Amino acid sequence: MRWDRSRAVRIGARAVMAAALVTAVALFVFGNPPLLRLLPSPLVPITHVDFDTFWRSARALVNGTGIYDTDAKLHNLNPPILSLLMAPLGMLDAVLAYRIFVTLTVLMVAGSVFAAARELRIGRFWTVVAVVSVLASSPLHGTLALGQIYGILLLGVTAGWIAERRGHPVLAAVLYGVTVAIKPSLAPLLLLPLVQRCWPAFRAGVAAAAVTTLAGLVAAGFSTGPQWLRMALTEPVATVLDNAALPGLAIRWGLPSLVGTLVGVALMIGTLVFFGIRTVRHGTSAAYGTDPAGVAPWAVLATGLLTAPISWHNYLILLWPGLLVVVASGRAGDARRVVVGALLALAFIPITWSDLWAPGDPLTPAGQALYSAILLACWLTLLRPATGPWWPDTAPGSGTGDPFRSAEVTARPSG
Template identity: 35%
Template sequence: MLLAALTEPVAETVRFGQVNLILAGLVLVDLLVLMPRRSRAAGLLLAVAICVKLTPAIFLLVPLVSREWRTLARTAVASAVLTVVPALVMPASWLDFWTRAVWSPERVGGVEFLSNQSVKGAVWRAAGPGGFPVVTALLVVAVVLVTLLAVRRAGDRDALGTVLIVALCGLLVSPISWIHHWVWTLPLMLWLVAPGRAGRSRRQPVLVGLGVAWLVATTTRVMWLAPSGGGREYSASLAAKFLSDAYAVLGLASLVAVSAVLVAGPGRNTPAHRVLTPDAAGASSR
């Protein structure tokens, strides 16, 4: 708990009164506890997270690729209900959000600001105002494709690794990913240093190295040694620009490393309830 409090994303979440930790908890309980148990509540907590903040919608990839159609259906219905209800209570604000605000990520702050550790933010800081849209688009597509491949390959063999890689994907491809959004680095660090997972043996030094790098980056605030604010990010030196992209760079490296572990595993597992016939299932239980 002390280590968690010392990490910058968690500390910033608390300082700004954000809900990132709560949303991460909802997602983890839904995808790691309820969905594997085929609970009738599976998908409802994810729906709540999506309706509080749109970014958790990226986690729909997990039930989608896993073909958990009932979970997807419950999430869709619950999300629709929770989205429509505010329209009945405050229609003007609801209409303004869905017709204007949701399409303008810049409203929450400058894309180039150092705290924005998304791919788009990194490209803007490297290339200047507006960045290189083509480069941003290619990086986003690459991140999504790698994520889809890893999630498809992993199946339900490494549920936490699957959720973490989807979280990294969402943080990297979102136009704005402030440092306090990166609370997923905490379970990611634990996953990176944990031994004994399939496909990890040859990569263990790299994974542990990434875990240590994340620990340094999230506890020392070293990134803030780079110029920030008022557009100073644009005129920073090459070394400072690299430092200012610490989370984004480590995020991309972690995406590749986690994907390599998930893809290198023994293959997609098929849950027993989808393989056994009722007679076979009954026989196996006797």
């Protein structure tokens, strides 16, 4: 019976993988031009709208004017620290600055995924799959075309995760804190040391976020803090299909956004409580000791993305290293590895998916849920190494004791 259920999961995941790849190829061939064709465009304010927003704020900071009072097409919903980080690009021509930023983003994304694969020692095959899949994914293409900052965020979270795996939870918390200061929607990461009773790490993370935020306010002016808060809190929930957050999905399904928010908060609290209970059961305050797989930050991060008012599908690249943790926790032919392969394949489906769904079509609600479903599936899959088997292992006698039994990812001593 165990074998039959596992076989069903593998067959279903492979069917999803095949369907996703066929759909992605069809949309690339018959749909709108791929996003990668937009990268060479010199029309920064029109094509690379997110980067134009950040660049104008950075340029305003360099020139000593208001970073939120620019002529950008979109509102800058990021704290002042981002303008400080991008100030060097604000000194350059917009087109040159964009091309430098895109190059750095590719390096940060590919480098972070490669570093995670090496840290997990998942082997050459899965390392190549991980790097190639993220480079070929629609979320990365959208990130590059629009000029979004997810490469910076991925670098920060990956560096923190590696520090924690290597026995440095305080350093990890500091890196998470800095990342959260850049993108506050990732704030649930700072709650993880709290529920894991790792008090020094919790204090360090909160302090790092506060100091980083203060640095941005000092550079841009303290008046920019309330100004940013007003814009961030009054920005409406995006209803477009590529907002994968649950509040956006609720609106697309004709429900109040509060419904999606409450579901997301419930998932977040449940995930945090789960890892908190593990800490109590293990009787230790060492965060890594209760999370030997190193999966907790990624699972919590996924709940933050589900709960935020806006989480573009492009945010999915932030979860790539977490999915590799699931790969490392399995064995060749294990169902969980096939499930990860299906999730990576689903990420190839481009945003032209939205062109298939007309208002009033009975299938439109299901089609509009795709990106949210992918994010939900990632969250569920990310919990797999830290829980009992939701589907059985394929190898006879493999057991279900240590959820991260692979010798290639044993914990390292601190120091």
